[in-house]
Amino acid sequence: MTTVLITGASRGMGAETVRRLATVGHTVFAAARHPDRLPDVPGQVHPLRLDVTDDASVARAAAEVEAVTGSLDVVVNNAGVPGTWAGPQDVGPQDVVDVFAVNVVGAVRVTHAFLPLLRRGHDPRLVLVSSGMGSLTLQQGDDVYRDIAHLPYPASKAALNMLAVQYAKALPDVLVTAVDPGLTATEFTGGVGHSVREGSDPIVAAVLDTDGPSGRFLGRDGVEPW
Ligand SMILES: NC(=O)c1ccc[n+]([C@@H]2O[C@H](COP(=O)([O-])OP(=O)(O)OC[C@H]3O[C@@H](n4cnc5c(N)ncnc54)[C@H](OP(=O)(O)O)[C@@H]3O)[C@@H](O)[C@H]2O)c1
Structure with missing residues (x-):
């Protein structure tokens, strides 16, 4: 069985991933x-208070996990915000800072704080919940994305993808996977998209995969282009 930390576990795909892992016997640190x-979930679920934008909160959460298990097998950076969908001409610097603070800097803060615990785990895995919107290839060529222009969110997920590539190079002992859930019906999308279970499929798959290779971008149908 695997010991997993998931950020943004209060709702949406984070909550669903906690539920799916805990109900089959994995130990889950549900960070929110x-x-x-x-949500109330049967199984080994340890609630953790964690705001990915707050150094002290992340450090306290890491100390709590250290005290309970002393190691982690998987860290899932799932917490994310959409930010504004205003046209690029109406987006100012603070709009971009706010989204990067959670989606990019938050993932680095959490990864940095929990890496020592991860390195003591079995088959350590780092999962970064990204988006197809962060794919430079899909943004230029895919019918869904080609004609839609947004700044903060797609740029933040492109940056997150680059973090995945760099972590994969830097951490040969950790299996690093960026994940695209696809358009999923959560509060994030106002209920538009496929089911939360379908959206969580590639997250759960990345959590449980120990074979790799490291440094991939995985969606529901397999590898996606960066
Ligand atoms: N839904 C989609 O179509 C879709 C598609 C591709 C990728 N994604 C990605 O999937 C991930 C989960 O999205 P979702 O659709 O499940 O969204 P959601 O239902 O809106 O949930 C977002 C989660 O992130 C948490 N969060 C936000 N700011 C945080 C912070 N500063 N510290 C800690 N947690 C924070 C929220 O916590 P609170 O309850 O405290 O606000 C919530 O648990 C995100 O990274 C998103 O970018 C979503």
Whole structure:
């Protein structure tokens, strides 16, 4: 059985991933800004208070995991925000800073803090929940994305993808996977898209995969282009 930390576990795909892993016997640290809002899930679920934008909160959460298990097999950076969908001409610098603070810097903060615990785990895996919107290839060629222009969110997920590539190179002992859930019906999309279970499929698959190779971008149908 695997010991997994998941950020953004209060709702959407984070909550669904916690539920799916815990109900089949994995140990899950469910990290949320407001742990009182975590869904009630049977199994080994440890609630953790964690805001990915806050150094002290992340350090406290890492100390708590250290005290409970002393190691982690998987870290899932799932917490994310969409930011504004205003046209690029109406987007200012703070709009971009706000989204990068969670989607990019938050993932680095969490990865940095939990890496020592991850390196003590079995078959350590780092999962970064990205998006097809972060794919430079799909943004230029895919029918869905080609004619839609947004700044903060796609740029943040492109940056997250690059973090995956760099972590994969730098951490040969860790299996690194960026994941694209596809358009999924959560609060994030106002309920548009496929089911939360379908969206969580590639996250759960990346959590449980120990073969790799490291440094891939995986969607529901397999490898996606960066
Ligand atoms: N839904 C889609 O179509 C879709 C497609 C591709 C990729 N994704 C990605 O999938 C991931 C999950 O999205 P979702 O659709 O499940 O979204 P969601 O239902 O809106 O959930 C987002 C989660 O992130 C948490 N979060 C936000 N800011 C945080 C912070 N500063 N610290 C800690 N947690 C924070 C939220 O916590 P609170 O409850 O405290 O706000 C919530 O648990 C995101 O990274 C998103 O970019 C989503």
